[in-house]
Amino acid sequence: MQLIKENISKFKIQDYLGKNFTCDCGREHTVEIENVIIENGAINKMPEVLKLLHYNKVFLVADTNTYKAAGEQVENVIIGNGFELKKHVYKRDDDLVPDEVTIGEFIINYYNDADVIVAVGSGVLNDLCKFMSYKLNTPYIIVATAPSMDGYASIGSALSIENLKTTVSGEVPKAIIGDVDVLKDAPLDMIRAGFGDMVGKYSAINDWKLGKMVNDEYYCDYVSGMVMHSLKKCMETAEGLENRENEAIRNLMEGLVLTGIAMSFTGNSRPASGSEHHLSHFVEMMYLFDKKQAPPHGVKVGFNTIVMNYIRQRLSESNPDINEVLKKASSFNKDKWTDDVKRLFRQAAPGVIHLNENEGINSYDKRVERVKRIIDNWEEFASLLKEVPHHEEIREILKRIGAPISLKELNVDKETIINGLVYAKEVRNRYTVLQLAWDLGLLDDIATEMESSFFNE
Ligand SMILES: [Zn+2]
Ligand SMILES: [Zn+2]
Structure with missing residues (x-):
């Protein structure tokens, strides 16, 4: 068929x-x-x-x-x-x-x-x-x-x-x-977590499209459409979740199951997981190292979707200049990167360093190749980044169902999240908006800027 x-x-x-x-x-x-x-x-x-x-x-x-x-x-x-x-x-x-x-x-x-x-x-x-x-x-x-x-x-x-x-x-x-x-x-917290995991698909699908545009990665328009369709249904009835309305609960459960089917269809987790999940894995790792209890998976993913959509918007409004970007690329300090990875990832650091070297993720030549392609087609990239709902819209819907929308409510410290913005991309070799921001030499600046403004709200 x-x-x-x-x-x-x-x-x-x-x-x-x-x-x-x-x-x-x-x-x-x-x-x-x-x-x-x-x-x-x-x-x-x-x-x-x-x-x-x-x-x-x-x-x-x-x-x-x-x-x-x-x-x-x-x-x-x-x-x-x-x-x-x-x-x-x-x-x-x-x-x-x-x-x-x-x-x-x-x-x-x-x-x-x-x-x-x-x-x-x-x-x-x-x-x-x-x-x-x-x-x-x-x-x-x-x-x-x-x-x-x-x-x-x-x-x-x-x-x-x-x-x-x-x-x-x-x-x-x-x-x-x-x-x-x-x-x-x-329990309502579990329902909220499931909804957060679903909201994360906006971000995951956008990252998947990005991977296709930057690296010619395998992408299926049908599968991404099928996830987006079930997500749309979840969004339409989201407000019924707090009151445990039948239709809202059914749409949510169907969306979650359908996303699983989508992953079987593609044979990887691209339809379900992107930068919002990588940041969540990063936080989980850090909390595990310190033997602290991290918030439930889907709750983090929902919150991270606000964060990633903010970064998407921020990038879409930027106007990258090829000479400046190449200058940034040539000033990449590998020793500092290695020291940071060792400090943050502790016993998991060798794996992270190995993955990076194996795939040449930080290699200058590969980065230049990607950057040229991105800047040559910047209009297209900017409009892809604008495809996701505005971060305030995600914040609003999460707020309405009673899910955490600030670091304080999420109970995650700012330092971990800021480190995650810069280093969460190292947990998987998968192109996302975080890698795009890094390629363009903007990731550190955006993280610093978010530390003093976005996360203080
Ligand atoms: Zn998930
Ligand atoms: Zn297909």
């Missing part, structure tokens, strides 16, 4: 599943998820889903919170319809961490005869069961308890191994069950 951009608004999530699509981008797109049900009362459809996928013996995994929120109901529906079920409910005083102990506990309690793992939860339980499904070669189904992040449909699993956050291989779920009656009762 051919994907045609004009039809994006007609496609529902289910239409994308279990098919191979040809696309104008030259690639085939496919996702291995077979079933997605996002509606009120979706849990009641569990027996139907199990029958359809030919599963009879269920290993149900939850923690005490998610068991209360939905697990018990899932268990009753499954047992009540004649399926066999064994369960493990994690008991923790603090949040469940997807670490070695949690994995061991999974194995000890595992139901050997199970032909499917049913995870009831959000981020952590999804990551855990995604990984266990991959390791045990047993499919899994996720019953979501919060619309809090876009990882439900993605492949990678974020675990905490030897106290370090690590992304490892995982399996996509065979089915995603999003019961709106359950999702809307999730």
